[in-house]
Amino acid sequence: MEIMELTALELGREIKKKEVSVREAAQAFLTRIAQTDKVLNSFVTVEEEQVLQRADEVQSALDGGASLGPLAGVPAAVKDNICTEGIKTTCSSRILYNFIPPYSAQAVLQMQKQGAVILGKTNMDEFAMGSTTETSAFGPTKNPWNTEHVPGGSSGGSCVAVAACEAPYALGSDTGGSIRQPSSFCGVTGLKPTYGTVSRYGLIAYGSSLDQIGPIAKDISDCAAILEMIASYDPKDSTSVKRADCDFTAALTDDVKGMRIGIPTDYFGEGLEEEVKQAVLQVAEVLRQKGAVVEEFPLSLVDYAIPAYYVIASAEASSNLARFDGVKYGYRASAYDGLHGMYKKSRSEGFGEEVKRRIMLGSFVLSSGYYDAYYLKALRTKALIRRAFDAAFEKYDVILAPASPGTAPKLGQSLGDPLKMYLGDIYTISANLAGLPGVSVPCRVDQNGLPIGVQMLGNCFMEKKIIRAAYAFEQARGRWQAPPQAQRKFEKETVSASADDMQRKEKEMRSASAKDVWKTEVKTVSASAGKAVD
Amino acid sequence: MANKISDETIEYVGILAKLELSDTEKEQAKSDIERMLDYIDKLNELDTSDVEPLSHVFPVNNVFREDVVTNGDERARLLENAPAAKDGAFQVPKTVE
CATH class of the missing domain: 1.20.5 (Single alpha-helices involved in coiled-coils or other helix-helix interfaces)
Known part of the structure; x- marks a missing residue:
């Protein structure tokens, strides 16, 4: 098998056995990116020289007998809202078009400690606000299964990089489904950990009470290994949680006997595509045959998650994005009147439409006179949603659901109606409000040739249960194929x-x-x- | 229930948001916010009178540490990202006469 087709753990083993050198691995992916990225646009920044230099460093460390992790020497892509020292980090926004962080995110440091080689930074919806990777200031990313379709978002670049074999694995971030939804659209496995599991230090904040970094890879074994590596208690993130159960790979067992799986009936109503519904029910059947107890149940409050989310996320965003003022880093307008004029001009020219929309909404719901009616109301709703999940997890180990109501839409069809786009996040958003871990696992391809992902949600700190369920399903499903186009080299496609x-x-x-x-x-x-x- | 955002409100929100919007953008922002609020009003169907607002999913406590400097002087590195710098400081337009 070609280097690019291997999972991250497989490639790590080849590197350890010295069947493949770290430089060879890095070079293979750099070559691949050079071939495919003109069409897919999944990377914002790739610093070839730095990559190869780092590859040689890791090789020397391995040759010197350093005890590095199972992914030592394996290249990785990192979403462009996660700071990387010395490598441009733009959030796919004009306002950070030239920002070179003087430090790395804790998650990146955790990776590097174990010998990771960072290939580059991946495209995303500007400041992670969007569900299609079309709000990027650097142009949209294309879905490798069909380049007329979006990859989903906001971690679209990371998911495409993995799907199109441009990187064995990637980091994404998930505020309302930004790892799970594009993973579903691109046919890759993406996991959002329990809030507080991976340090947010160095993740450029969008909605701080919801944001969480997580792994995107070819299968659940890779995701478990990556999460094991990046999870850490970090005093630099005051919401970081001390966990003693981060041996996630221990849960990679093909055993779901007696596992209680709940299917929320309220997730299967209007708006869900029939093929997606059938795909999810088929996964439930596979797990049932392996000994799981599958039941339907009413989750309740499903329709309130999206309005609550947009109030909370926009409020936090309006506050977090106040730091971009043209003084300390990034874009500064060229003509303005006085200090406040400079702030306003720089921000108005630096932020894109969707970001401004959310800053305006967030500023409104936090303003005096509206704070109680909107912001506090949303936080009270969040408490109720959390209670609904508490009740559900008293009865079930895992909640099985679609990751998205449909497969990837065509490019250019989503941004015209923001509210409609927001509604597409209905199955992923609650997990962020309640802090839950969730994973999207590819389960089948629809009749248009686009992948469908099934989502598994667990109670807080119960990643191992969803990892076990995902692993058991994968054993029945078999190895997932890369998109047919990824077998070819993309050269002939829509060059213009x-x-x-x-x-x-x-x-x-x-x-x-x-x-x-x-x-x-x-x-x-x-x-x-x-x-x-x- | 149709929400109405006045010109004064959008002006005020623009000031809070530190954004300079053209007249067209203001109209757009008005209708965007109105539409979102109509949708968000769905939350009023829920009786939350006995529910405490939940800002964090886990109890969050202040994290204290000794006030000891652990990093070095990074002034020069930080200023490398500044759109304008002078004499080891960020440079901004004149703010006081």
Whole structure:
């Protein structure tokens, strides 16, 4: 099998046996990215030289007998809202187009401690706000199963990188389904851990009470191994949880005998595509045949999760994104009037439409006079949703559900009606409100050739149960195939479209080089008006 | 129930959000917020009078540590990202006469 087709753990074993060198592995994926990314646009930044240099470092460490983890030397992609020291981190936003973090996120440090080689940074919806990866300032990412379709979002770039064999695994982040939904659309396995399991230090904040970093890979074994590596108690994240049960790979057993699985009947109503419904029920049947006890039950409150989420997430976003003001990093407008004018201009030009929409809504619901009616009401609803899950998990070990009401929509069909796009998050959003772990596992391909993911949710800290259920299902399903297009090299596909994208990407970068423009501006102002600007 | 956002409100929210919106953008923002609020009003169907707001899923306590500096001087590295810097400080337009 080719290097690119191996799972992360398989590749790690080959590297350990010295069948493949770390540089060879890195080079294979860099070559792959060079071939495919013109079309897919899943990466924002790839620093080839740094990658190869790091690969050699890890190789020397391995040769020197360093005891690194099972993924030592295996390349990885990282979502572009997770800080990487010395590597540009943009959140796919113009406002951070040139930001080079002086430090790495704790999750990245955890990976590097065990010998990870970071290939590059992946495209995403701007500031993780979106469900299609179309709100990126660097152009949309394409779904490798059919490049006319979106990959989902917001971790679209990370999911495409794994699906199209551009990276063996990737980190994503999940605030309302941003790991699970694109994993479902791209036919990869993506896990959102219990809130507090992976440090948020260095994750550029969107909705701090909901954000969580998690793994995206080819199968659940990889996800368990990656999570084992990145989970840590971190004093730098005040919501970090001390856990003693982070040996997630111990749960990789083909045994669901007696496991109680609940299917929420209220997830199977209007709006769910028939093929998705059948796919999920088939997974339930597979687990039942393996000895699980499967039951339907009413979860309740399902329709209240999305409105509560958008109040809370937008409120937190409006506060978190206040730090982008054109002073400390990123984009600064070239012409403005005074300090406040500079803040406003820089933000208005630097943020995209969806981000501004959420900042406005968030500022509104937090403003005096509306705070109680909207913000506190949403937090009270969150408490009720949490209680509904508490009741459900008294009866069930795992909740089985769709990850999304349908498969990946076509490009250009979602952004026109934001509210409709938000409704697509109905099956994933509650897990973030309640802090629950959840995983999306590919289960079949629909009649249009697009993958369908099944979602498994567990109670807080019960990752092992969903890992066990996912593993048992995978054993019955067999190895998941890469998209048919990924077997080919993408070269013949829509070259004109991709050329357009590349041009736009370059243009964006150039037009956004505000640093120099600002300096010119200073000179002009001082010369013409004789004013000091310090 | 149809929510109505006034011109004054959108102006005020724009100030809070530190965003400069064109007239077209203001109209768009008004209708976006109105539409979202109509949808969010669904929450009023729930009786939450006896429910405490839940801001974090787990009890969150202050995390204290000794106030000891553990990192080095990173001023120069931090300023590398600044759109404008002067004399080891961030440079901004003049704010006081």
